[in-house]
Amino acid sequence: MWPVALFVLTSVLLVGAGTANAEDTGSQEELPDRFMIRGGAAYVFNADTTFGINGSSGLGALVDFSQVLKGQRDDFSWRIDSYYRFNPRHSVGFSYYNVRRKGDARLDADINVGDTTFAAGGQVLSTLDIGLYRFYYNYSFHHDEKVELAGSVGLYFADIGLNLSGNLTCTGSPSCTGLPQTPRAESSTLTVPLPSLGFLVKYNFTPRLQAHARFDWFYVDTGNFQGDMNELYLGLEYRLFKHFSIGAAFNRLDVNVKYLPDQGSGFNVSNNWNMLYGFGSLYF
Numbered sequence: 001m002w003p004v005a006l007f008v009l010t011s012v013l014l015v016g017a018g019t020a021n022a023e024d025t026g027s028q029e030e031l032p033d034r035f036m037i038r039g040g041a042a043y044v045f046n047a048d049t050t051f052g053i054n055g056s057s058g059l060g061a062l063v064d065f066s067q068v069l070k071g072q073r074d075d076f077s078w079r080i081d082s083y084y085r086f087n088p089r090h091s092v093g094f095s096y097y098n099v100r101r102k103g104d105a106r107l108d109a110d111i112n113v114g115d116t117t118f119a120a121g122g123q124v125l126s127t128l129d130i131g132l133y134r135f136y137y138n139y140s141f142h143h144d145e146k147v148e149l150a151g152s153v154g155l156y157f158a159d160i161g162l163n164l165s166g167n168l169t170c171t172g173s174p175s176c177t178g179l180p181q182t183p184r185a186e187s188s189t190l191t192v193p194l195p196s197l198g199f200l201v202k203y204n205f206t207p208r209l210q211a212h213a214r215f216d217w218f219y220v221d222t223g224n225f226q227g228d229m230n231e232l233y234l235g236l237e238y239r240l241f242k243h244f245s246i247g248a249a250f251n252r253l254d255v256n257v258k259y260l261p262d263q264g265s266g267f268n269v270s271n272n273w274n275m276l277y278g279f280g281s282l283y284f
Contacts (some may be wrong), residue, residue, distance in 0.1 A: 003022050007265035023111035027208055031239055032283045038081040038247075044099050045074045049128060051162065053188050054266045055115035060119075062268060063111050069126045069164075079277055088143045091150075095134040099273065102127050104210030113164055115171055116186040122168025129161035130271065132253075136216075139199055145204065147196040154216060156229065158255065159271060160190040190267055192257050194229050207237040227257040235277075243283050246259030 019138035049065040065071040077100070103126040111118050118124050136154030143248035145147075148248035205211065214233040220226070231254070237247030254272040 007276040016116050031207060031242060036081075036281055036282070037282045038167035038279050038281040040079060040277060042077045042097055043074070043078065043276045044273050045276070047073045047075070047099065047100075047101065047271075049114050049127070049130075049269070049271045051119075052158075052268040053162070053186075055112065055259075056265070058255045061112055063113065063118075064099070065103060065126070065128055065219045068107070068111060069124060070105035071126060071128060072101040075101055079275075079279070081279075083138070085252065087108075088259065089140050091137050091138045091140070093134075093138065097130065098114065098129070098131040100127065100129045108238065113162075113186045114188060116164075116166075116184055117170050118164065118166040118186075119168040119170065122166045124164055124166040126165075127163045129159075129163075131159040132241070133157040133159075133160075136196070136198065145207075146259075147204070148200070148202040150200040152196075152200055152214075152216065154196040154198060156192075156194040156196060156218075158190075158192040158194065160192065160277050161190075162186075162188045188267070192227075192255075192269070193256070194227060194255070195220075195233075208245075210237050211235070212237070225257070225259050227255075229253075229255045239283075245281045245283070247279055249275075249277040251277060 047066075047266065050062050050070070051065065052062045052085040055237060063069065066073050077097055079095070079097035080091070081095045083091050084089040103124070105126075106123050107118060109120050134154055135158050135181050136152050138150040138152045140148050163184060164187075165185040167183045171184070196216040197220040198214060199214070202212045202213045212229075212233075212235045216229070216231045218227065219228040220228075232252045233249060234251075235247055235249030237245050239245040252272075252274050256270045258266075258268045260266040260268075
């Protein structure tokens, strides 16, 4: 798979560049790090999503997007990350990226999404669009020229858009009995807020070559809402110039949320994917 090869090649080049320039970049060089904005291309792969959207008639069955709707498991996108340091101890940050996948399937069995039943034998076109926003605050309890260790609190917002259109549908019943309507579409938009706790490690092999790792976690179980999330980010970055660097990273995200309000609607979403990220960063 060429994105994996590109990631490995970029990492090797970064390590080699840092090693080759270790003699030329002594600790006396002062590199800016108060404000950073990073952007680049992201390849999402091995994505798996299951969802259930409840209608007025009750709980909707879980649907596997890739298995049932023949949805894509990968996507090419762009991503942006940033942070601002108030001082060496305190910083705030923001990240955003969007993953959009499409499906085209002929159903082997009925599926219920909201108040619409898509009947077996019908053709269904689908789009699953997930935008992820993240805001966080870091407190660096150890920060010197070589290592930074920080704890983090954050808030994720996942905007989940689901659109399905089928040529064999019916409404008002848990199964398609009677005359189907042709065609019909079902759309749902969900916004899921997820608070998080995190831990951050940055290590400078040289003043210009830096590795960074971050882990964020969340779990809650209340009467109507259940959710858990964990995210792992591993990156390597080389400062080409005083204000500009290049790098590559691997990112893994797992999210499971279930919302079942008393009035009988609600949703159930489980999503995970892997990401390879090649980027450039500006520092001021």
